[in-house]
Amino acid sequence: xxxxxxxxxxxxxxxxxxxxxxxxxxxxxxxxxxxxxxxxxxxxxxxxxxxxxxxxxxxxxxxxxxxxxxxxxxxxxxxxxxxxxxxxxxxxxxxxxxxxxxxxxxxxxxxxxxxxxxxxxxxxxxxxxxxxxxxxxxxxxxxxxxxxxxxxxxxxxxxxxxxxxxxxxxxxxxxxxxxxxxxxxxxxxxxxxxxxxxxxxxxxxxxxxxxxxxxxxxxxxxxxxxxxxxxxxxxxxxxxxxxxxxxxxxxxxxxxxxxxxxxxxxxxxxxxxxxxxxxxxxxxxxxxxxxxxxxxx
Amino acid sequence: xxxxxxxxxxxxxxxxxxxxxxxxxxxxxxxxxxxxxxxxxxxxxxxxxxxxxxxxxxxxxxxxxxxxxxxxxxxxxxxxxxxxxxxxxxxxxxxxxxxxxxxxxxxxxxxxxxxxxxxxxxxxxxxxxxxxxxxxxxxxxxxxxxxxxxxxxxxxxxxxxxxxxxxxxxxxxxxxxxxxxxxxxxxxxxxxxxxxxxxxxxxxxxxxxxxxxxxxxxxxxxxxxxxxxxxxxxxxxxxxxxxxxxxxxxxxxxxxxxxxxxxxxxxxxxxxxxxxxxxxxxxxxxxxxxxxxxxxxxxxxxxxxxxxxxxxxxxxxxxxxxxxxxxxxxxxxxxxxxxxxxxxxxxxxxxxxxxxxxxxxxxxxxxxxxxxxxxxxxxxxxxxxxxxxxxxxxxxxxxxxxxxxxxxxxxxxxxxxxxxxxxxxxxxxxxxxxxxxxxxxxxxxxxxxxxxxxxxxxxxxxxxxxxxxxxxxxxxxxxxxxxxxxxxxxxxxxxxxxxxxxxxxxxxxxxxxxxxxxxxxxxxxxxxxxxxxxxxxxxxxxxxxxxxxxxxxxxxxxxxxxxxxxxx
Numbered sequence: 001x002x003x004x005x006x007x008x009x010x011x012x013x014x015x016x017x018x019x020x021x022x023x024x025x026x027x028x029x030x031x032x033x034x035x036x037x038x039x040x041x042x043x044x045x046x047x048x049x050x051x052x053x054x055x056x057x058x059x060x061x062x063x064x065x066x067x068x069x070x071x072x073x074x075x076x077x078x079x080x081x082x083x084x085x086x087x088x089x090x091x092x093x094x095x096x097x098x099x100x101x102x103x104x105x106x107x108x109x110x111x112x113x114x115x116x117x118x119x120x121x122x123x124x125x126x127x128x129x130x131x132x133x134x135x136x137x138x139x140x141x142x143x144x145x146x147x148x149x150x151x152x153x154x155x156x157x158x159x160x161x162x163x164x165x166x167x168x169x170x171x172x173x174x175x176x177x178x179x180x181x182x183x184x185x186x187x188x189x190x191x192x193x194x195x196x197x198x199x200x201x202x203x204x205x206x207x208x209x210x211x212x213x214x215x216x217x218x219x220x221x222x223x224x225x226x227x228x229x230x231x232x233x234x235x236x237x238x239x240x241x242x243x244x245x246x247x248x249x250x251x252x253x254x255x256x257x258x259x260x261x262x263x264x265x266x267x268x269x270x271x272x273x274x275x276x277x278x279x280x281x282x283x284x285x286x287x288x289x290x291x292x293x294x295x296x297x
Numbered sequence: 298x299x300x301x302x303x304x305x306x307x308x309x310x311x312x313x314x315x316x317x318x319x320x321x322x323x324x325x326x327x328x329x330x331x332x333x334x335x336x337x338x339x340x341x342x343x344x345x346x347x348x349x350x351x352x353x354x355x356x357x358x359x360x361x362x363x364x365x366x367x368x369x370x371x372x373x374x375x376x377x378x379x380x381x382x383x384x385x386x387x388x389x390x391x392x393x394x395x396x397x398x399x400x401x402x403x404x405x406x407x408x409x410x411x412x413x414x415x416x417x418x419x420x421x422x423x424x425x426x427x428x429x430x431x432x433x434x435x436x437x438x439x440x441x442x443x444x445x446x447x448x449x450x451x452x453x454x455x456x457x458x459x460x461x462x463x464x465x466x467x468x469x470x471x472x473x474x475x476x477x478x479x480x481x482x483x484x485x486x487x488x489x490x491x492x493x494x495x496x497x498x499x500x501x502x503x504x505x506x507x508x509x510x511x512x513x514x515x516x517x518x519x520x521x522x523x524x525x526x527x528x529x530x531x532x533x534x535x536x537x538x539x540x541x542x543x544x545x546x547x548x549x550x551x552x553x554x555x556x557x558x559x560x561x562x563x564x565x566x567x568x569x570x571x572x573x574x575x576x577x578x579x580x581x582x583x584x585x586x587x588x589x590x591x592x593x594x595x596x597x598x599x600x601x602x603x604x605x606x607x608x609x610x611x612x613x614x615x616x617x618x619x620x621x622x623x624x625x626x627x628x629x630x631x632x633x634x635x636x637x638x639x640x641x642x643x644x645x646x647x648x649x650x651x652x653x654x655x656x657x658x659x660x661x662x663x664x665x666x667x668x669x670x671x672x673x674x675x676x677x678x679x680x681x682x683x684x685x686x687x688x689x690x691x692x693x694x695x696x697x698x699x700x701x702x703x704x705x706x707x708x709x710x711x712x713x714x715x716x717x718x719x720x721x722x723x724x725x726x727x728x729x730x731x732x733x734x735x736x737x738x739x740x741x742x743x744x745x746x747x748x749x750x751x752x753x754x755x756x757x758x759x760x761x762x763x764x765x766x767x768x769x770x771x772x773x774x775x776x777x778x779x780x781x782x783x784x785x786x787x788x789x790x791x792x793x794x795x796x797x798x799x800x801x802x803x804x805x806x807x808x809x810x811x812x813x814x815x816x817x818x819x820x821x822x823x824x825x826x827x828x829x830x831x832x833x834x835x836x837x838x839x840x841x842x843x844x845x846x847x848x849x850x851x852x853x854x855x856x857x858x859x860x861x862x863x864x865x
Contacts, residue, residue: 194358197351197399197412201336204350224339231335 001157002058003179005049006110007078008121008134009042009063011071015126016040023265029127036070038077041122043192045185048152049120050082050193056155060084062113066094066105069210072236079203080195085233087113088208091240093251099128101255103136108244110141118162119182123148134184144181150189155179208236299364301425302356305602307640308421310826311647312348317417320651321345323658324415334407348418354398355422362394363429367555370430371722375557380543382510382557384436391433392465395426401440402463405447409455410463416657417650420595424646427599428606431726432555434599436508438592442468442515445585446534448660449572454534458513466512470585471503471535471561478505479739481517481578482527486563488518497533497570499541499563507733509559510544512537515585516568517577530577533568541566552725587684589734590691591653594646597694597730600723601639604698604705607720608632611709622708631704637819637836638697644818645811646694649686656680682756685747686814692740693811695730702727741807748803749791753810754784760817766824768831772838776816779845783809786852798857805848812841 013034015022021033046061053059063078063086065071075086089109097105110119119138124131131147138145146164150172154163159178166173167186205224207215216222228234241251249255276282290296302308321344328344330337338344366387373385384392395401403419405411419441427434443462447455462468477483486501499518503509514535521529535542541564548558572581612623612632622628656679659672668676702724706713713720731737747753757780765773786809790802816838823834 194362194394194398195354196397197354197403198336199399200350200354201338201347201412204346224343227339 001056001155002060003052003056003117003155004115005052005059005061005118005120006113006116007042007046007049007061007063007083008106008119008137009046009065009074009078010039010122010125010127011036011065011067011074012039012125012127013037023263036073038074039122039125039127041124041126041185041187043122044187044189045120045122045183046078046081046083047190047192048149048183048185049118051190052118052152052155053082062086064106064109064113065089066097066102066109069208069214069238072206072208072211072238075208075236076203076206077195079206079233080200081193082196082199086236088236088238089244090208090210090238091242091251093241093246093248096253096256097251098256098258099130099132099136100257101251101253103133103140104250104255105241105244105246106133106137107140108246109239110137112239112244117160117179119143119180121182121184123184123186131184134182138182141182144177145184146175146177146181147184148186149183150186152183203233206234206236208238210238211236298357299360300353300356301359301364301428302352302421304356304360305425307643307829308352308425309349310822310829311643312352312418312421313345314417314647314651316651316655317341317345317415320415320417320654320658323655323662324413326662330407330413337407337413348414351400351412351414352418352421352425355400356425358391358394358398358400359425359429363391363426363433366391367430367433367722368719370432370555372554374554375547377544377547377557377559380545382508382544382547382559384557385555388433388436388555391430392436392467395437396465400437401465402443402459404441405443405459405463409459411459415654416591417647417654420591420646420650423592423595424599424602424643427596428602429599430555431596431600431603431723431730432553434596435553435556436467438596439468439470439508439511441588441592442470442513442585444588444657445515445532445581446513446571448584449532449581450534454569454571458534458536461512467508469506469508469511469514470589471506471509471514471516472582472585473505474502475504479736481582482530483525484517484519484530484578486516486518488520488531488533488568489522490520491567494567497568499533499535499566499568501563502545503561503563505548505733506559506561507556509557509561510537514542515571515581516563517582518568520570520574520577527578528575530582531574532571532577532581534571535563535566535568539567550729552722552728586734587653587687590687590740591646591650593730593734594642594649594687594690594694597691597698597727598639598643598646600698600727600730601635601642601694601701603723604701604720604727605632605635605639607718607723608635608705608708611712611718611720615710615712628708631708633832633836634840635701635704637833637840638701640822640830640833641815641819641837641841642690642694642697644822645686645690645815648818649683649690652679652683652686656683681752685744685752685756688735688740688744689807689811689814691734692731692737692744692807693815695727696737698727698730738804741804744807744810745799745803748787748806748810749799751787753814754780754787757783757810757813757817760814760821763817763821764824765820766827768827769820769824769834772816772820772834775838775842776813776820779809779816779842780813782845782849783813786849789852793857795857797860798855801860801863802852802855805852809845809848812844816841 014037024030049061053061061083063075063083065074066089072088121134148166149164150167151165161176161178163176167188321341331339370385370387376383402411403414407413423438488497491498516533516535519529520531543562545560545562615622656676659676705720709720819834819837823830
């Protein structure tokens, strides 16, 4: 049985090695100091998709990402590892989206893609750490969701059900869910395979329209310009709000109920952990403590 | 993310050598694959960009996966059960990453699924893999045995075997036997023709076979009954799928633990002839060995790089007498010497690989069409240079790897003697490099004719004509004087017309030649990229000049009647 798989991936600032200059004086991320990378758990998700493609010949893996023109890099990184194609959702109207507006945009694009059996993304992105986008996409599409997935164990052709190992607190849980469904993959899943030498050579010149425009902005000719007509796969498809028929009210800043009040720079001085039970007393104690030290509130 | 390619800009410098233009042109046959294969380059710039990108992939895998597994692979090692080899768990992870990245059969033509890379970028990959784990580099690098099958096998064998190697199957070269090590003419593994099955059958024992449970083996065996020398040996292809070869044991070694060194028992193993009968040793194994020697040179350079990295990091970190030990002359002397030997040795490695690239590409073109007289000339020139430089690159780099690993431990002081630090593994792994694929003593044997016939001297005099920067001019003058001493010593030994004296001085002459060659190459590098190499050039020429003086003093002062004191 062949599967149609959509991989959700995000280009994020590399917050794993945050230095002193990570934030600007205005409290926004200093993008110059933090290189843009493929969100780590989305790579785990991509690996799960590629494994399914290998074990189910004829399957296709389609990358879907939202971001500025340079986020086409995410599509290329997918192609370098074995994805078949991808779409970059890019439009000024998508900018400033919180998880609600992001999941709306992604869901609209997935509807446009049309046929899919599985939508796989990372558990969460390292810039926001919300873990909300995957579940919200599932909700918007009315699909079942399996979160914290660690391994896809089996795909049953007849019943069109998929068995997944989940990473849960203190152990693992194995669940079976009907397709189509949304899976979010945990960082403890298998790491993603490296880029493939042949695929890198094949796709290294794949560009989105904005990247092409940037490369030719100063009147320069696009290198190997003739290839783009000969080899359609070198043109990364960009979709705007209009292309996916998105309601502008639900996109970007206007579709985002989340408002950032203030941002403060804080330095953690020590690492400590404590175990709390789920009792009201413990929860209340924690809330009081976090309010007192201004972690929340 | 650790990346063993981008972290060492010296590699990119060597990749961008101007000779690459000719190499690419020949290897790509003027870029004729571009319409047939979607991953073939459009032109020279495109090809170079692809090499760079693939090296970056290799650098990332070595930095993130192979280096991280090196310690556990060293401790766990492979196991032998039921006649088969089970790699250490980290080795399997490494291999899987390399195969998924498509880094197998790298130099093979695209029609067989290869990347059609020249030897030079492939050798760079081999170097960085070895820097991460020298033991694993053996398993992965043995893919270059496929070069020999490609050169001497027939079309049918090409189509059956080469795609399998490109897809990630492994190889071994089964040469050594209990009584045939350096002296391969004594190989006794018996090959008999089985008329009923119309195939060859191999019987006997091979020893010290690296990656002995490989998918495809190239086997040196005695096909001519009653013969005793090299002329009775042929080369065979043994496919593991046919069965008949079992691993009797895995050797317990000082280093390169991840690499299974096997004793193999051939019991009526079905095999097929590769090339012509009787040319096994004199033609095919010589080709195989030259490739393998370049591989060991790359492995040695990788180990030197690893030794330098470890020593440098420790010397910066370790404080004694109130300051980092790197600030003490006694310590920075060791570090700068390691770096100078690394830079000079690497320059020799890639100069050699470029020579190999040109003649091999022309050889391959000659299989398709007749070469023009100019091309024939070019082929001959580079084949001779490659043949002369390969034993220098292998011998000197393997000796340097050992010296550098020794100094790396020395920089660590007492901590270096403890097994917690990586330097001890580098030290143990380096030890084999000056032994296998021909000891340094045998590299001398292979090289000495180029000393006495004036080949090295002619090359050195050619190098003197290459323009160098003003900063390097004083060094160039000193290297000319070193070369004069090399010439005088060579003449002295030749004029003595005494074979034993000649053989006793051979290693010293060999080293003098190598010291001069590497001095020139590092001067050339420092001329092109002074910020990267001028320090090393000065340190290296200081070192090499003193070495040449040492050998010069030994040879010119040697009294022939003292030979009897050397004999034991």
